[in-house]
Amino acid sequence: MILKPVSTVEALAEALRTRVLSGEIPAGTPLTEQELSALYGVARPTVREALAALVHEGLLRRERNRSAYVPEVTTADLDDLMYVRRPLEDLMAVAVTGNRVLAAEAALDRLAGLDAAAPWADVVACHMAMHAALIEAAGSPRLVRLYAALAAETRLGLVRLRDVYDDREELVAEHRALLDVIAKGPLEAARRAVRDHLNWRT
Amino acid sequence: MILKPVSTVEALAEALRTRVLSGEIPAGTPLTEQELSALYGVARPTVREALAALVHEGLLRRERNRSAYVPEVTTADLDDLMYVRRPLEDLMAVAVTGNRVLAAEAALDRLAGLDAAAPWADVVACHMAMHAALIEAAGSPRLVRLYAALAAETRLGLVRLRDVYDDREELVAEHRALLDVIAKGPLEAARRAVRDHLNWRT
DNA sequence: TGCCCCTGATTGTCTGACAACCAGACAAGG
């Protein structure tokens, strides 16, 4: 039985990550170490470590002698993210096609089950969790790691773009169809479906 | 004129990175914070930050309540790294073919100019610098970032594998030919050359 | 209006301390 202790730094990083990804913190707002230290009741070095972790994930940026801030993710950024994401998703399609991915289906079910008034950030989170589960099913630790780096920033950008998905049912149906073709193949159809999905959606 | 101040943390991370990549530090050796603090004459929190940076790069690993250590990069690890590196290198081929990359040529020249008795780690460094220059020429910030994550760990693994390149002249000639086909194309030949290079070399 | 200086806020790094965790050694008990 594996225990999973959570350090203070990890807990703080997670709390900040959640806030960043919820869209609560406007881009550019300084996240001062002292304020966070007071707000969360932890020492400043602890804040520094948590901020550094988020900077490494791409969720925050930081320049010398400046407070950390949430970056603006532009459409050019999203394009660049998509540029490198495409081949990684294709690796996934090749590795996973022909197999059901129950974790991805569960994530889609969570998405489908979201209340119509659910925050957009929750929609984005479930959606990306579904994609991440597919990636994880490919069984490559580095693929998971690289994809996570992209996913964090992608998610940050998506949280600000509200107009990609207007129709929840359509969103769910599309992703259901994607999971279906990945589960059943054939491979070329799955790869094409992944490519088309990425070219048109995210 | 842009200044590039280097913080104490960055300088220490760089010094440690160099030592890790030189192969000087055996895999598994504990890098204790107190020892490094005394050795480099910096405060322990500074050591922690530098170690955290290298952990994020994949050059060190760290577990709760344990000293950081250089991981053993197995052939399975190298295979996994190559698995995700291939499509990224293909993105490079598509983006760069038809253009000379002077920075890559310069790195290859440095490799060719290395003394026959040069440390293997230097060979690996020049070699990977050449590949990194090609990637950078693709003009995608995320590609550069993802590749860097792979390159560090790949380099760590290569430093321990001495038998991949026995013949320096052959190594240089091969990479020269690769740069040539990338510079001149045609695209399909370049992509094939990159694939073959990766399938057979690194 | 532009420049310089000062002030306040913040980051970067430090010192020193203590709690928590871990490995190893040793003693005691069954």
Next chain:
DNA sequence: CCTTGTCTGGTTGTCAGACAATCAGGGGCA
């Protein structure tokens, strides 16, 4: 002999507090 309990020493994780360095903004002066 094996298992459990306790202790010791070493290290990490986090803290409080301090000071140097950097920066932005405001005010004063030419």
